[in-house]
Amino acid sequence: MKKVKVGIVGLGRLGRKHAGNLAFRIPHCELTAVCSVVEEEVQEVMDAWNIPYGYTKYEDMLANPELDAIFIASPSNFHCEQIKQALSLGFHVFSEKPLGLYVEEALDVETAVKAHPDQVFMLGFMRRYDRSYMAAKEKIEAGIIGKPFLIRCYGLDPASKMDSFLTFARANYSGGLFLDMSIHDFDLARWYLGEEAKEVWAIGGSYARPEFDEIEDAETGAAMVRFENNAIGIFVAGRNCAHGYHIETEIIGTKGTLRIGTVPERNQVVIMKDEGVIQECVDGFLERFEQAYLSETEEFINCILDKRKPAITVKDGVQSTILGYSCKKSFETGRLIQVKT
Numbered sequence: 001m002k003k004v005k006v007g008i009v010g011l012g013r014l015g016r017k018h019a020g021n022l023a024f025r026i027p028h029c030e031l032t033a034v035c036s037v038v039e040e041e042v043q044e045v046m047d048a049w050n051i052p053y054g055y056t057k058y059e060d061m062l063a064n065p066e067l068d069a070i071f072i073a074s075p076s077n078f079h080c081e082q083i084k085q086a087l088s089l090g091f092h093v094f095s096e097k098p099l100g101l102y103v104e105e106a107l108d109v110e111t112a113v114k115a116h117p118d119q120v121f122m123l124g125f126m127r128r129y130d131r132s133y134m135a136a137k138e139k140i141e142a143g144i145i146g147k148p149f150l151i152r153c154y155g156l157d158p159a160s161k162m163d164s165f166l167t168f169a170r171a172n173y174s175g176g177l178f179l180d181m182s183i184h185d186f187d188l189a190r191w192y193l194g195e196e197a198k199e200v201w202a203i204g205g206s207y208a209r210p211e212f213d214e215i216e217d218a219e220t221g222a223a224m225v226r227f228e229n230n231a232i233g234i235f236v237a238g239r240n241c242a243h244g245y246h247i248e249t250e251i252i253g254t255k256g257t258l259r260i261g262t263v264p265e266r267n268q269v270v271i272m273k274d275e276g277v278i279q280e281c282v283d284g285f286l287e288r289f290e291q292a293y294l295s296e297t298e299e300f301i302n303c304i305l306d307k308r309k310p311a312i313t314v315k316d317g318v319q320s321t322i323l324g325y326s327c328k329k330s331f332e333t334g335r336l337i338q339v340k341t
């Protein structure tokens with residue numbers, strides 16, 4: 001079988017993980033080219049993994065005639081433009097979330113994806129490929145909890161990463177707490193409830209680190225969302241989680257409740273000693289979602305080979321961006337915002 005030749009842009013925290021998966025863990029896939037604005041990163045990956053082509057300019061990578069697909073793991077403000085460029089040159093495209101930081105640019109990408117119906121486009125909502133989140137979806141569809149009417153999501157980053165986040169956020173615009181972090185939860189809520197958001201009220205603040213006020217962002221925030229069918233969404237996002245990386249989701253239905261990740265344990269080891277009974281916590285997204293990152297990438301490659309489309313569509317990216325942006329607007333204005341789709 002022919003191998004899908006992939007070029008990746010972005011070799012940072014997540015790009016490096018994706019690159020490793022593409023290079024070594026997926027059959028019928030070859031990591032043919034890598035690109036980053038940081039030359040040392042490019043050279044390091046090329047040397048370490050024997051990658052034939054390396055670039056510091058995205059446009060140069062797109063000119064490589066050997067490539068079939070482009071994998072985008074660059075900072076969020078580049079996604080829209082890089083997706084459109086790659087699609088227009090005939091590539092299949094995978095992009096990390098969020099689709100866009102502004103609604104207009106997300107809609108622009110939707111138009112571009114629709115204009116290239118024979119190319120695969122996939123967005124990195126990897127939680128949909130996590131075994132536990134998939135099992136929950138199957139149970140909801142089987143009617144185990146009746147009709148779901150409330151979803152409560154926690155997305156909390158480790159306090160230990162706050163300094164590096166603040167350094168990053170001072171130099172880069174990532175969309176703010178809701179667009180950057182809650183976007184996965186918004187997608188899950190739409191997926192599980194099968195409904196679009198109607199209105200939102202979001203609040204937040206800086207509690208341990210006043211620096212978040214200076215960058216006009218929240219250290220921790222909460223959004224309450226009413227969905228079209230009157231279902232309820234409660235979304236908590238934060239960057240100051242003392243015990244580690246905590247992603248938790250609860251779906252309440254008319255006949256029962258599902259919870260995923262209530263205790264964000266690293267493994268099944270329980271430590272019992274003078275301090276008490278301890279379960280260690282996962283320390284970040286790479287550890288918690290390792291299987292999901294691999295599975296979503298496998299799905300992207302399989303879609304290209306099987307000439308089919310992934311279940312996640314560009315519309316999922318647009319709708320979650322619209323909701324994220326509405327939360328941001330509500331947080332900034334203090335008002336209840338109607339989510340306009």
Ligand code: NAI
Nearest residue numbers: 010011012013014015036037038073074075076096097098
């Ligand atoms: P990072 O800052 O660690 O890495 C960014 C990479 O892109 C670096 O290699 C940098 O040199 C490169 N780069 C920057 N500007 C570029 C340009 N114009 N052209 C080419 N390369 C460029 O960022 P991180 O944390 O890896 O995030 C990357 C993306 O992945 C973001 O959009 C973020 O929202 C998303 N992300 C998604 C997660 C998920 O769970 N699905 C988790 C973490 C990040």
